[in-house]
Amino acid sequence: MNFDLSDDQRTIKSTARELLAARYPLAEVRRLALEEERAFTDAQWSEMVELGWPEIAELGTVEMIVVAEELGYALAPTPLQSTWTAGLLGASLGSGERGAVVIDGLAFDARSADVLVDWDGGLVSGASIERAPALDPTRRLFRVTGGERSPAATDVERGRLQAMVMNAAESVGVAERAMEMAVAYAKERKQFGRPIGTYQGVSHMCAQMLLEVEGARSAVYWAAWALDHEPETAPLASACAKAYAGDAGRRVPRAALQVHGGIGFTWEHDLHFFLKRGEANAHTYGEGSEHRDRIAELAGL
Amino acid sequence: MDLSLSPQEREFRDAVRRWIEANHPGAEPDSDAELFTVRRAWQRALNERGWAGLSWPPEYGGAGATLVEQAIFFEEIARAGAPSMANVLGLAMGGPTLIAHGTEEQKQRYLPPILSADEIWCQGFSEPESGSDLASLKTRAVRRGKEWVVSGQKVWTTYAHEAKWCMLVARTDPEAPKHRGLTYFLMDMEQGGVEVRPLVQITGEAEFNELFIEDARIPDENIVGGEGNGWPVAITTLMHERAGLAFALQVRVQVALRELRDHIRSAGLAGDMVVRRRFAQLHAESQVLRLNAYRGLTGVMKRGAPGPEGSLGKWHWAEVNQGLSELAMDVAGPNAVLADGPWQYRFLRSRANSIEGGTTEILKNIVAERVLGLPRA
Numbered sequence: 104m105n106f107d108l109s110d111d112q113r114t115i116k117s118t119a120r121e122l123l124a125a126r127y128p129l130a131e132v133r134r135l136a137l138e139e140e141r142a143f144t145d146a147q148w149s150e151m152v153e154l155g156w157p158e159i160a161e162l163g164t165v166e167m168i169v170v171a172e173e174l175g176y177a178l179a180p181t182p183l184q185s186t187w188t189a190g191l192l193g194a195s196l197g198s199g200e201r202g203a204v205v206i207d208g209l210a211f212d213a214r215s216a217d218v219l220v221d222w223d224g225g226l227v228s229g230a231s232i233e234r235a236p237a238l239d240p241t242r243r244l245f246r247v248t249g250g251e252r253s254p255a256a257t258d259v260e261r262g263r264l265q266a267m268v269m270n271a272a273e274s275v276g277v278a279e280r281a282m283e284m285a286v287a288y289a290k291e292r293k294q295f296g297r298p299i300g301t302y303q304g305v306s307h308m309c310a311q312m313l314l315e316v317e318g319a320r321s322a323v324y325w326a327a328w329a330l331d332h333e334p335e336t337a338p339l340a341s342a343c344a345k346a347y348a349g350d351a352g353r354r355v356p357r358a359a360l361q362v363h364g365g366i367g368f369t370w371e372h373d374l375h376f377f378l379k380r381g382e383a384n385a386h387t388y389g390e391g392s393e394h395r396d397r398i399a400e401l402a403g404l
Numbered sequence: 405m406d407l408s409l410s411p412q413e414r415e416f417r418d419a420v421r422r423w424i425e426a427n428h429p430g431a432e433p434d435s436d437a438e439l440f441t442v443r444r445a446w447q448r449a450l451n452e453r454g455w456a457g458l459s460w461p462p463e464y465g466g467a468g469a470t471l472v473e474q475a476i477f478f479e480e481i482a483r484a485g486a487p488s489m490a491n492v493l494g495l496a497m498g499g500p501t502l503i504a505h506g507t508e509e510q511k512q513r514y515l516p517p518i519l520s521a522d523e524i525w526c527q528g529f530s531e532p533e534s535g536s537d538l539a540s541l542k543t544r545a546v547r548r549g550k551e552w553v554v555s556g557q558k559v560w561t562t563y564a565h566e567a568k569w570c571m572l573v574a575r576t577d578p579e580a581p582k583h584r585g586l587t588y589f590l591m592d593m594e595q596g597g598v599e600v601r602p603l604v605q606i607t608g609e610a611e612f613n614e615l616f617i618e619d620a621r622i623p624d625e626n627i628v629g630g631e632g633n634g635w636p637v638a639i640t641t642l643m644h645e646r647a648g649l650a651f652a653l654q655v656r657v658q659v660a661l662r663e664l665r666d667h668i669r670s671a672g673l674a675g676d677m678v679v680r681r682r683f684a685q686l687h688a689e690s691q692v693l694r695l696n697a698y699r700g701l702t703g704v705m706k707r708g709a710p711g712p713e714g715s716l717g718k719w720h721w722a723e724v725n726q727g728l729s730e731l732a733m734d735v736a737g738p739n740a741v742l743a744d745g746p747w748q749y750r751f752l753r754s755r756a757n758s759i760e761g762g763t764t765e766i767l768k769n770i771v772a773e774r775v776l777g778l779p780r781a
Contacts, residue, residue: 104413104472105406106695106702112405165405286776301781303765306772313771314720317713321695322688328405343688395684396677402687404665404674 123177142180164327168272175276180241185212191262192224213245224255239383264341274352282312285359319348346394352381447489447521482655494518494525505629526567528558545574564613586634590626719767722757
């Protein structure tokens with residue numbers, strides 16, 4: 104029994120944290136989100152390819168979710184998650200190639216992708232791809248219509264679960280960063296002559312954030328471990344992780360915005376990017392309610 | 405990361421499971437007095453097997469079990485629906501406190517009868533005016549020759565009516581700052597100056613007592629950890645309370661969840677979408693409780709202290725356990741107005757969960773100040 108990352112996994116995590124902090128300060132996140140056509144640059148993608156991140160799932164699901172968590176923490180705009188999911192669903196991608204996944208006629212990063220697949224792992228070709236307005240400005244969203252779909256060659260069940268858990272891990276990172284912003288603000292912002300963090304109405308909201316962030320992290324690590332080592336538990340663990348972390352990923356930024364007060368509601372403040380990513384994640388790869396239905400079923404109800 | 409049990413851990417689990425199957429005393433009797441007799445016999449049987457003081461070092465009659473083995477043991481006890489041991493406060497709190505702060509004479513004198521349940525222990529910390537603000541307590545101990553004379557009132561003293569010894573924190577120096585004027589005593593309950601009155605709770609039972617102390621006597625050698633040093637000793641006791649109970653509590657939630665599932669089925673509500681989703685949310689929360697407990701365990705084994713998740717367990721457990729019985733009442737529907745089932749009792753009992761052993765509000769303050777580093781109010 105050892106519920107902790109291995110030394111190698113820790114190294115992956117700290118390397119990702121440092122690199123992403125250097126490459127994606129929030130000013131750069133904002134620039135990519137609002138000004139860059141694809142929301143990433145060739146140089147940024149090449150660096151991720153050199154690091155071997157597109158193929159990291161080959162090392163293990165835990166290794167992938169460790170990076171996913173850091174992507175959420177940095178809120179790095181990148182087609183990496185779309186590429187991962189396409190690969191997990193069986194898309195064959197050459198080195199440096201990008202993938203995207205069409206679900207309910209929508210796909211993140213579809214225009215810049217080399218390969219498009221659907222949620223069943225079927226190859227999508229010749230479709231029309233049209234930019235769609237996105238709630239989350241840090242990711243490019245497209246409406247995908249028409250075209251041909253070839254049936255999938257592989258069983259996608261495990262890949263779907265891995266994608267769900269990866270998305271949940273990203274929400275853990277989103278929630279953690281939003282919590283850190285709220286805590287920092289509660290320490291420094293003064294009203295009525297003292298830091299607002301001394302008021303229990305504020306400090307208890309922050310404590311609640313920690314409960315949700317750490318709980319979500321535990322659930323996500325469990326699911327990632329189960330996917331690699333205990334396949335019979337993986338469906339339940341993945342549904343728990345997605346339902347719980349999906350909620351944490353949006354509830355924590357909402358509360359963080361409340362802690363910030365008026366400034367948190369401004370476009371100028373960066374918090375709304377986290378709020379939007381967390382909300383979008385909770386509606387990607389299945390609603391929380393669908394995952395809860397699955398949990399009830401797997402728990403024998 | 406490896407969430408599975410090692411071969412040795414699996415072997416230990418199987419041994420515990422087999423032993424419980426062979427020695428399980430069966431359904432719990434209704435009366436409190438009979439139940440206590442069952443618990444005492446159960447503890448004695450466990451002690452003969454060497455498991456009553458599971459976490460204690462072998463030189464004091466313990467099994468010196470690893471944290472994972474302790475977790476496994478409590479999981480198996482809860483899973484089998486086996487009774488808890490009679491001297492739970494002595495085993496989980498008093499003994500470990502003596503092992504950490506007691507003299508060698510105290511250890512030799514007090515530890516064996518804790519293990520054998522020959523001497524039951526209770527805890528005299530809280531007072532009517534000192535709940536969350538424990539260090540403000542007013543019970544006075546005044547030195548008279550080689551003994552101390554104690555007067556005051558304690559409340560919420562579980563098992564006081566069965567107890568021989570009370571872990572008593574009293575004020576010995578009223579001039580000192582409130583945390584420094586306290587001393588930790590072992591008080592003999594069998595004396596004229598100590599009166600125990602049952603405190604009837606909203607369930608109609610009396611798990612707890614009030615303690616009225618008037619000129620009770622405690623010899624000097626019954627001080628634990630030195631005069632004026634009662635606060636850190638009391639904190640040791642409280643830390644053991646939270647760590648020791650955390651595992652047993654989360655496993656009882658897993659068992660309760662299965663019972664809730666059966667309750668939902670027999671009420672014919674297994675197809676009700678709202679009920680299913682509330683149940684699923686509780687299921688996910690209970691998994692998080694379990695996982696956080698294991699993460700905390702790993703943190704203690706690797707770094708000597710649990711990570712941030714360790715501070716959250718008791719608070720989260722209270723929410724989940726209350727949520728379980730609240731859903732169960734809704735599932736009972738019109739029948740919830742009857743007081744004839746286990747869920748009505750559990751619903752009432754669970755209201756104390758967010759108060760006993762540290763209120764949720766105090767736990768949130770601790771998380772905010774000590775984990776997140778927010779300024780103190």
